[in-house]
Amino acid sequence: MSTSPYRPEDEQRLINRLLSPEIADNPFLFVKFAFPWGVAGTPLARYQGPRTWQIDELLAIGEHIEANRQRMARGLDPQVYQSSTVSGRGIGKSALVSWLNLWSRSCLIGSTAITTANTEAQLISRTWAELGKWHTLSINRHWFDKTATALRPEKWFADLVQSDLQIDTGYYYAQAQLWSEENPDAFAGVHNPLGLILIMDEASGIPAPIWKVSDGFFTEPVLHRYWLVFSNGRRNTGAFYETHHKHRDLWKCRQIDARTVEGTDPAVYDKIITQYGADSDEARVEVYGQFPSSGANQFIGRELVQAAQVRELAPDPGAALVIGVDVARFGDDHSVIFFRQGRDARSRKPLKFKGLTTIQLAGRVAEQVDRVKPDAVFVDGGGVGGGVVDALRSMGYKVIDVQSGAKADEPERYANRRAELWGKMRDWLATGCLADDPALADDLTGPEYDHALNGAVKLEPKDKMKQRGLASPDCADALALTFDRRIARRDANATGRRAPRVAKDVDYSLFS
Structure with a gap:
């Protein structure tokens, strides 16, 4: 003993x-x-x-x-x-x-x-x-x-x-x-x-x-x-x-650049910066104590989102005002109503709902249509979302039924319509304006991507994201729906009268 x-x-x-x-x-x-x-x-x-x-x-x-x-x-x-x-x-x-x-x-x-x-x-x-x-x-x-x-x-x-x-x-x-x-x-x-x-x-x-x-x-x-x-901040998603x-x-957060810590060898960190570049993710993670700007298979990089969050907004009242509606599929998901007017997805705060029936959600959408009078309403009509589309149409509202699982307009580039809409949204982020909302940023940067046999981009499904411990990107999906098709600008008519809410070659009018 x-x-x-x-x-x-x-x-x-x-x-x-x-x-x-x-x-x-x-x-x-x-x-x-x-x-x-x-x-x-x-x-x-x-x-x-x-x-x-x-x-x-x-x-x-x-x-x-x-x-x-x-x-x-x-x-x-x-x-x-x-x-x-x-x-x-x-x-x-x-x-x-x-x-x-x-x-x-x-x-x-x-x-x-x-x-x-x-x-x-x-x-x-x-x-x-x-x-x-x-x-x-x-x-x-x-x-x-x-x-x-x-x-x-x-x-x-x-x-x-x-x-x-x-x-x-x-x-x-x-x-x-x-x-x-x-x-x-x-x-x-x-x-x-x-x-x-x-x-x-x-x-x-x-x-x-x-x-x-x-x-x-x-x-x-x-x-x-x-x-x-x-x-080390090896991933820009996760817990x-x-x-x-x-x-x-909820946390006492500390970020430490290794070069500022006494007793470390500066030559080790200088080598990393020289080898990979001062603005590389390797330098961010291994030296600066930062998170990478983008994951290896991340569809939308965080830097792109951060730039949209701080970009100065130039009001454009003549742009079409559109609404995207993502319908919750599971109990812990949210249904989201998202507003966008041209480059502005910041001024109108998205609305989130949990536990609503399709009829209840349709009622909330109808309230917003009556309030802001949008030029188009895009609803994710797949699965339970079809009930929201049907309910709105039965109430006399004209909405666009977006089938995220449908074939993409460019099938050689995207495996389905959802991936294609996210691709359009990513392009828009280069000039668009977002609110400084961490949850929205996480939604946008959360999904990863892969390629189909023909090389087309496949976006990570929501259930796979949940298996990785990430939340369903409901807000980002709602914003992506607003890119389903182009809608004519409000000031397209030189007379100053309200122009038809129909883009060229698009057979759609909300108010006709």
């Missing part, structure tokens, strides 16, 4: 020190105290402490603990600490992950720590291997036994915790936990009133179902709840990307 190598009185002083509020509530002071910084003959002989960005994170956790204690003193529930860091390579993420595991084991007695990563190789060979290095250097390494996938208290220490603190040690461990996208529920964590910390390394490669299950780790309002995610975009208000 292992025992403490220290005399009882020395061991007691070490325990008292590590469990004191000064250390336990301040991870930065723990890291400074627990490791032999600057001590000759150790791997840390040349180092005086953590890097600046690491210090910032450790201090932020300490500030969070103090804020939570104040909240609880006022009778309020403590909050979860959620931190997301996107960075270039080699900044010391794995070291920080190791310190957080050792701090929580040493100072939050009885708590649980879960660490995962994008792959088993990353988790075991890199992240957990780094923990082994720091465990060996720690002042209280004799408290814990490290295995290939866990860090648990030594028997003598576990007995001490149970006898003196009356804390069961069944959930007192740090664990490297694998996951399966096919069985995400197997990743579900424990509920520990003494605290829980979840760390995701290389989080951009962890699929959305695992993130969704991870939310369940933090349902109990206890003092110590921490969710920290770290990664990690959303922590810096759509869900950025």
Whole structure:
């Protein structure tokens, strides 16, 4: 049986020190105290402490603990600490992950720590291997036994915790936990009133179902709840990307250019920039700590969308005003009414509805037609959308039934009509104007593409996107419908009278 190598009185002083509020509530002071910084003959002989960005994170956790204690003193529930860091390579993420595991084991007695990563190789060979290095250097390494996938208290220490603190040690461990996208529920964590910390390394490669299950780790309002995610920004879609975009208000976000981190080699990053170019995605991901401008198979690049979001809008009241209506197919999808007038898809906010019947949605569309008097209404009439088309026509409204699965006008370029409409929308984005809406940007940049046997572009179906953990691009689909056909400008008639709402060679008139 292992025992403490220290005399009882020395061991007691070490325990008292590590469990004191000064250390336990301040991870930065723990890291400074627990490791032999600057001590000759150790791997840390040349180092005086953590890097600046690491210090910032450790201090932020300490500030969070103090804020939570104040909240609880006022009778309020403590909050979860959620931190997301996107960075270039080699900044010391794995070291920080190791310190957080050792701090929580040493100072939050009885708590649980879960660490995962994008792959088993990353988790075991890199992240957990780094923990082994720091465990060996720690002042209280004799408290814990490290295995290939866990860090648990030594028997003598576990007995001490149970006898003196009356804390069961069944959930007192740090664990490297694998996951399966096919069985995400197997990743579900424990509920520990003494605290829980979840760390995701290389989080951009962890699929959305695992993130969704991870939310369940933090349902109990206890003092110590921490969710920290770290990664290079290898994808501009997915759950990690959303922590810096759509869900950025829920996370403490940090973006780190590797060249600004002390102790890194500038020549490594200069080589990447020289080899791939200063504006390349390789430089963005590996050096600048940014997300790529476009994915390898991304149909619409994010830079194209961002340019449309900031482009100055020149009003064009003579352009045709058109409406696109995407009809929800599944329970978690939205039906969307989208407005566009020429290059302007910004001024009128799209309308989103959930859970409406086809009759109810038709009524909402009719309300908008009466209100804004558009020059054309395009409705996705495939599947349940046919009911919306029928209902509107029965009410006397003339609408265009768009069949997204139908043959494209240019079948040599596009596999179906939906892909063709998205292609037209992509072309329009070069001069169009969009609202600064993160959800819309995600919709537009979410779908990937492939090619049919004849080389025609195939756009990723919605159900495939959901399998990747992405939401259905309902807003983007509604906007794409507005490109089904050209509609004549309102000022096409030189007399100033309302011109027929029919483009050349198009047999359609909304008001005739």
